[in-house]
Amino acid sequence: MPSVSYWLMKSEPDVFSIRDLEKKKTSSWDGVRNYQARNLMRDEMKVGDVVLFYHSSVSPPGVAGIARVCRQAHPDPTAWDPKSPYHDPKSTRQAPRWFMVDVEFVEKFPQLVPLPLLRETKGLENMVLLNRSRLSVQPVTRREFDIIVRMGRG
DNA sequence: GCCAACGTTGGC
DNA sequence: GCCAACGTTGGC
Numbered sequence: 001m002p003s004v005s006y007w008l009m010k011s012e013p014d015v016f017s018i019r020d021l022e023k024k025k026t027s028s029w030d031g032v033r034n035y036q037a038r039n040l041m042r043d044e045m046k047v048g049d050v051v052l053f054y055h056s057s058v059s060p061p062g063v064a065g066i067a068r069v070c071r072q073a074h075p076d077p078t079a080w081d082p083k084s085p086y087h088d089p090k091s092t093r094q095a096p097r098w099f100m101v102d103v104e105f106v107e108k109f110p111q112l113v114p115l116p117l118l119r120e121t122k123g124l125e126n127m128v129l130l131n132r133s134r135l136s137v138q139p140v141t142r143r144e145f146d147i148i149v150r151m152g153r154g
Numbered sequence: 155g156c157c158a159a160c161g162t163t164g165g166c
Numbered sequence: 167g168c169c170a171a172c173g174t175t176g177g178c
Binding site: 010012033034056057059060061115133134136 | 174175176177178
Binding site: 034035036132133134 | 161
């Protein structure tokens with residue numbers, strides 16, 4: 001049994017929030033159109049991996065809760081849909097370009113852990129989030145995960 | 155709304 | 167294969 005890995009995934013809560021995931025229980029993480037993020041989902045993420053659900057492009061941004069990978073990567077069908085904002089004509093059913101995992105709701109933190117607090121917390125200095133801010137799917141260490149969860153649960 | 159950082163595209 | 171132009175992300 002391979003060990004669990006930890007991740008952080010960003011979503012704009014106006015589009016899809018932790019509450020939306022709580023209501024739906026599970027969701028495909030569609031719309032990722034960045035190769036590095038895709039490669040992490042397609043090649044690295046396993047069922048059972050744990051995900052920090054990050055709310056971006058809101059004030060303040062921050063970690064809103066926890067999800068878990070419940071289905072390994074499979075082709076993202078929104079790439080094939082001409083009406084989707086995520087449409088990519090270069091992705092075909094024969095040669096899918098974009099992949100997604102499915103995640104299930106685990107918990108919503110009683111309070112968001114805001115980005116400014118992450119920046120000033122010892123032990124998080126090397127987080128990808130704080131150093132390569134644009135990557136929307138990124139690895140998190142077990143240590144970083146534990147620190148953030150402790151803050152989120154209050 | 156601005157804009158810095160950074161990813162992608164395409165001409166050469 | 168380089169790199170300028172362009173587009174997007176996302177914090178502020």
